[in-house]
Amino acid sequence: MxxxxxxxxxxxxxxxxxxxxxxxxxxxxxxxxxxxxxxxxxxxxxxxxxxxxxLPELAGFDTSGPDELVFGACARMADVAEDAVLRADYPALAESLALAASPQVRNMATVGGNLLQRTRCGYFRGGEAFPCDKRRPGSGCAARGGLDRGHAVLGADGACTAAYPGDWAVALLAFDARLDLYGPHGARTIALADLHRDPADAPHREHTLGAGELIVRIRVPTTPAGRASVFHKVRDRESFAFALASAAVVLGFDGRGRVADCRIALGGVATRPWRSEAAERAVVGELLTEERAVRAGEAAFADARPGTHNAFRIRLGARVVARALRTAAERGTS
The missing domain is CATH 3.30.43.10 (Uridine Diphospho-n-acetylenolpyruvylglucosamine Reductase, domain 2)
Structure with a gap:
């Protein structure tokens, strides 16, 4: 001890x-x-x-505001997942929490802490027997050429191929969430998209928080497009398993039934929560047909680079994106 x-x-x-x-x-x-x-x-x-x-000032959350949804960093995942407003008007947010971990974990885990959870790479967690640049910079990466079935196929060009494990951040990314921070130098606000770092040459630096800085709250702009959203997750088992591939999709339609706005974020397949602008461009301005959804999924993984054992995640991820697009469209037109 x-x-x-x-x-x-x-x-x-x-x-x-x-x-x-x-x-x-x-x-x-x-x-x-x-x-x-x-x-x-x-x-x-x-x-x-x-x-x-x-801390009481971090524990609450409010989804009743006209302009934004506000979540204290220490609000419990289970409580937020059951919120009636989220479930009806922003299902992707509720689903990303409800599909995470297990009921026991969700009852304890917080929405702010979830954003900062560390990798589930077995080599990182396996201890000194395995070289890991994230755990000990400069020691190497046992996953390269090793058992990398659960590792990233997007953003893995640097010194680490570990996949970001969270779901909540992926859904928040699709809604352009922002984070209020507080630290030794006072308060500041950043985009959720700017929280997680690419591994690059410093994989042990996983986020952009300054020394002594913490997340105070999460803010999500309200949008009528929230109802046409979904978080779709594929994993090895139905509970307490991390994503092999996931996608959060938010759609907005014009008066002719064409996609006017599309936001697609990917999880389980990248080194950080991953926004796919290529997939979004594939559907904006178009009728969302089955063929168009499939093309968007393929576009999302056009730059993927598999390792030794994880190439299957490229095809799986493309199908997850296509399925999520179809489900979000059904919700938006029902």
């Missing part, structure tokens, strides 16, 4: 101060469903833990 100090601040400002006092070995604890796991594996060895999971 490794010893660490524990603090439970009463405000966000106190939490930021505690992070600064604790130094680089300090970790935030929200729901604990990721941190505890990594600590048991020895991947995370914090010298201090700052518990923000009970």
């Amino acid at each position: 490794r010893r660490f100090s524990y603090r439970a601040p009463e405000t966000v400002a106190e939490a930021v101060a505690a992070l600064a006092e604790g130094g680089p070995g300090t970790r935030l604890l929200a729901g604990g469903t990721s941190l505890y796991d990594l600590m048991k594996l020895g991947v995370e060895t914090p010298s201090a833990v700052v518990d923000i999971g009970r």
Whole structure:
């Protein structure tokens, strides 16, 4: 058992101060469903833990506003997934949470912490027996030429091929969500699209948060197109499994039944939540026929680069996109 100090601040400002006092070995604890796991594996060895999971200012969420949906970073995934407004008017958001992990995990996990969950790569979690540039920069990558069935086919050109594991971020990306942050230098807001980093030459740097900075809330612009949305996920089993391929789709139609606006985000197949503008262009201005949906799926993976064992995810991912487009269209025209 490794010893660490524990603090439970009463405000966000106190939490930021505690992070600064604790130094680089300090970790935030929200729901604990990721941190505890990594600590048991020895991947995370914090010298201090700052518990923000009970802060009232982070716990709530509001979907009643006319301009935006607002989610406190420590709102529980299960509670948000069951929100009546989301389920009726923004089904892709509700589905991305309801299809994640297991009921037990969703009851504990938070929507902010979910955005920052670390990779499920077995080599990353396997410890020192396996080289991993994400765990120890410069040590190499055991997945290259190894068992890479669960690894990325998009964005894997750098030093790491691990796939981003989350679902919620993928759906938020399709809705142009924004994040309110707070840190030692005060408050700032960024696009969700700017949170996750490409592995490039620094795979251990997974996000763009500054030192001592935390997510306070998530904001999603309201849109009537939300009803024509879907989160479609394919996995090895129906519960507690990460996506082999997923897609979040949001569609808007003009008065002639043609697609006026399309947003497509991919999950499970890329090193970060992945927006596919090529797939979007394939359907905007067109009637969404079966053929058009298939072409969009193929366009989404035109630049994919498979490894040794994951080439099947390219064809699977294309089919997932096509299926998601058809479902979103059915919801938008029903």
